[in-house]
Amino acid sequence: MKTLKYILAIFFLSVSFVSCSSEDENPTVEQNPVEGLTMIYEIPAADHTVQIYSEKQNLEVGYNEILIRIKNLASDTYVANAAPNWMPIMHMETMQHSAPHSMLTNTDESTVYKGHIVFQMASNDTEYWEVVFNYSLNGQQKEEALRVAVSLPTDELNKTQVFMGSDDTRYVLAYVNPKDPKVAVNDLQAVLYKMENMMSFPIVENFKITVDPRMPGMGNHSSPNNEDMTYSSATKMYDGKLSLTMTGYWRINLKLLNANGEILKGEDVTEANPESSLYFELEF
Template identity: 55%
Template structure:
């Protein structure tokens, strides 16, 4: 996301050519307004999918035809159901290394359908002027059908949203694993949960439900506001990452141990590679 110089015919007069910082990203939506064009990108997906969804945004000024720096931008997702509305976990939006590119994530808990749908309100401030734009989007289940988000009631009578973040490209190795954990305070507020533990027990159901060595449970990282640990994958194939959510006092809020009598936890992610 930088500028590079190139010369023509070895001439002394170099010209600055700006690289496209979104060249390797997929454009999910482009919204056209009177004053601006708002572009929304994904790094790994070609559509809005349920689960942890990082978004990258750019705002283009129609008068100057330049991308805007230092915009104060925020997101408000909303699910319109037949009898109610609710929001979802959403992060603050921050600028990337390129000051014209902004990023934040949304955790979509469910896909839309013919009668129920998601929209996102983009609120942004430029030069003291406030803008608010609401756009309907199509949120779908992942094509592979694998489970990457859990919405559940804990034993403490609190509703939680636990979503898989990575590894995005799992390998036969000890992988860095990350997830995000939010709780539903109201239908519109889903703050990050701090200081809990996500215990993991990855298994291969198609291979005798064997596990793998050297896994490290996920603990809270205050700097990233995510949960991080180590996921050991000893071979390629389908894995079920069984989990238990444990609060800061050691109480199990959701999930069970995997045993011969209980082959899977009620709290899990799925991956296949």
């Protein structure tokens, strides 16, 4: 009996050792919710900081996806349920105006909030962009204003259009995806806003944007299997398909149609008219 007890004790110790070794070899790795992003700004306050992240190295004219985190310095933790909102403001020499922007919403990580801003113009020495953040911290409402630099895209390609439609409404159309175009049929996304007044840019729903990609340097040929962009209530964007048959410079000719099918901006591409006045540019 003593021998049996001894064998059982050795067995349980062996199992415990293997279990502990297995846990040590496969420790739980905590995921960084902003991994791969760049913290482009940080707003220091007395008891907390607001951190601003982007996929880009700096903010540019056009569509900018932005994430923010609020760190409580006393507890050294990031804040959930801060209910943040924001307002971009362009301070010009004689006036101020805002920019199209989404709400800030939680990502899968409750302490990370995501949204986008479409900047219509670059900042300079005398005219600058400011983003005003409002949020809740420890039961109190906070407000912080951050002056940001907005530059022209480094590739110098046109991915943002600000224009007056034939309905006398000013629109802002901005390219979103694909970020890394391929020789394939790519998922195409854009956002469309209209200017209600200098500080209000609501989303435009239920319009259509036709898609006609051309290669001006290659006889202005097009490509098969493109799909026009239509509004998605799930993404709050316009989704379509973009067929790219080879690498190089592409001009994505567009037409904007309202819910009644009336053309508000853009023209068909023909031999007599090789390009639309409404377009995006890509080169890859």
